[in-house]
Amino acid sequence: MARTFDELVAMQQAADQAHSRVEELRDRYGPPTRTPWTQPQTEAYETAWRTWRDLALAVQTAVTEHATEQGAARSQTEADVKAAARHPGGGL
Template sequence: MAHTFDELVAKQRAADEAHSRVRQLRDTYDPRARAQWSAHQRATWETAWRAWRDLARDVRVAVTDYARAEGRPLHEIEADLTHAVHHGKPPEPGTPGG
C-alpha cells in the first residue's frame, strides 16, 4: 500500500503519543510495584502497550513500503521522518538528512 510522506508523519506521531502514554502509565503505577498493580491497572497498561506495539509495527511497514515505492534507502526515509516529526517538515533536499 502506497503512503504519502504526510501519512507516515501522522502514523509516527500516533505511535510516539502511544509510547508516551505507556511510559506515563508505567511511571504513575510505579514499575517497582508492578506485581502489586490492580487488575484494572494491569489491563490499562497492557492495552496501552499493545496499542503502541501495533502502531509502531504499522509505522515500520509503511516506511518500508514507502522507501521501496520511492526507490530510496530505508535509512534516508527514516531520517527524513524523524526530522519531520520533530521539526514539522522534512529536510530540504541537498541538506544533511535531506
C-alpha cells in the same frame, strides 16, 4: 498500500503519542515488582502497550513500502519521517 510522506509523518506522530502514554502509565504505576499493579492498572498498561506496538509496526511497514517505492534508503526515509514528526515545521 504505499503512503505519502505526510501520512507516514502522521502515523509516526500517533506511534510517538502512544509511546508517551505507555511511559506515562509506567511512571505513574511504578515497577510492578515493587508494588503489584491492580487488575485495572495492568489492563490499562497492556492496552496502551499493545496500541503502541501495533502503531509502531504499522509505521515501520509503511516506511519500508514507501522507501522501496521511492527507491530510497529505508534508514534515511525512517530518519526523515521521525524528524518531521518530532520537529514539525523544522524543514528537511
